[in-house]
Amino acid sequence: DQQVKQNSPSLSVQEGRISILNCDYTNSMFDYFLWYKKYPAEGPTFLISISSIKDKNEDGRFTVFLNKSAKHLSLHIVPSQPGDSAVYFCAAITGGTSYGKLTFGQGTILTVHP
């Protein structure tokens, strides 16, 4: 039972354009959603999070949008840079009761071409 899904295994964009990474979830109890970036042989690095009571959160070039009714969130990167090329994971947690258990999607490989 995969509660968090990233249906696009990969995404390729040109430098300067927008990258949009998508994530769907099934568990209505999730109340925080997070995006992590991961390079090979390294641990995931936290990018941005959003509480379920919000529908948008921005941090520099990164914006996360949450559509609770559709159980869908997306990460927008504008403008995309070659250094953004990595695997992006969407994760969800039931804050306060999950005790460390982040539920991750399968990841999307983002490639930004110069």
Place this chain on the structure above:
Amino acid sequence: KAGVTQTPRYLIKTRGQQVTLSCSPISGHRSVSWYQQTPGQGLQFLFEYFSETQRNKGNFPGRFSGRQFSNSRSEMNVSTLELGDSALYLCASSPASGGIGYTFGSGTRLTVV
């Protein structure tokens, strides 16, 4: 400040052996979680420790165990290794249990032959 430190970085073991992996959390962090990453299953939660107590456990067999010491350092142990245990094992620490501020280490790459 120093990040989450995992040792060793790489490990090769034989089927049937056991292995112990170590994780030193960020200073002041009391919660340590462990994850297994494989190509087929992605990132899967193993367990979480807070103040030396296991607070949560994922869906893994009893061969996977862990513990946390009074200084918050944590170890995980896998007994009777199987080929399918080959994975990247990641540790994450957080100031408190149940929050969202998890910082990951670089992981230990375990290969079982």
